[in-house]
Amino acid sequence: MALSPSDRELLHEEKLRAVGQLVGGIAHDFNNLLLLITFCSDQLLAQIPAGDASRKTVSSISDAVGRASILTRQLLAFSQRQVMDLKVIDLNKVLLRAEQMYCRLINPDVQLKLNLARDQVAVKIDVDQFETVLLNLVMNAQDAMRNGGQLTIETGNEESTDAVNDDTLSPNTNRRVVLRVTDTGCGMSEEVKSRMFEPYFTTKPPEKGTGLGLAVAHGIVCQMNGAIRVDSNIGMGTTIEIRFPAANMADSSFSPEVSNGDDARGVETILLVEDENELRQFLKTNLETHGYCVLDARHGPAAIAVAIRFGKKIDLLLTDVELPEMSGYAVAEALRADDPDMPTIFMSGYGGPDAVCESSSNKDVFLLKPFRITQLLQKVNEVLRRRGAPGLQRSEVATIAADSR
């Protein structure tokens, strides 16, 4: 039976979703292993004296883990399971900052032009993730303009009209922000256009292309409630358009003070929930070395039992998100029945499509696996100190909670 073009498109979408699910699952399990390798090699490094030849070997392990975690992060992005740190920001500012970097990065035959909207273009995005998307688009444009050309990055505010009606965009608002990246390069055939968002699809030689750039960009943009589309013809250049729902600059959140993990020493009580035994032991030992009192549990019900037995105030909940029995979110919710202000750090290598929505308060912080112990200590210190600053959070929490639905 012949499939109609729309059936074929649907099948294609289904296929991509299935691949995304598989890839996301593998990347998640992999992250746990990488985290363990990172901890072990960091611990070894701390024990090997400076000048010892084996330091180099252990450093190579750390470097390889670093590269592997970039790959798992890309796979999670493609499968739309990144942990997102969404903030309201003026997109123009992000672009002006990126421009300086691109000027150094792209080849001198390519002229970069920024065509920014006069007004603010407020969007709610994860800036780091967005920069990844932009970099991928800029690199693609440069690859398409081997003999030079013009690269234009444009922003604008627009009201939704039939012409730009896009079903894939969240329909909460009809005000949108549009970003256009246009090149005067070689353009794409119909075949390439139909496959460009597939992971590992590339028309470049192996040492040049991974085929992950646009798959990752697509995943990230969709997870940030945006839509991405392409307009391209062979020999006529390419325009990639990304649309986000417009946000309100008034909702722009404050940025907490950042401390450096090294001076983080605490006396507070932390409840640690992690099902991977070895990992839990590592985290516990390290936190204890830094002065914290650590209660630990293997899963949610055990954590609740420990908290009841402890009977005193727990200063911080540090929990894995993916746990047997009940999720990290459910553990936090249960414990907050007694202490609604309990700060929580969620450790996850696998944000899940609801990661952002489920975290309904800015007391919640996500730590993406794999992380380094210094990053964990920094976060713990930051969250505890934020709790210590009186009078600030309540109203902020309310705004952000209402906003992140």
Ligand code: ADP
């Ligand atoms: P990669 O750049 O590693 O090949 P991408 O996912 O970024 O992977 O892109 C996939 C393919 O889409 C590219 O190999 C190229 O054929 C095509 N493509 C992407 N962007 C452009 C562009 N701006 N102009 C022409 N072709 C493009």
Ligand code: MG
């Ligand atoms: Mg690319």
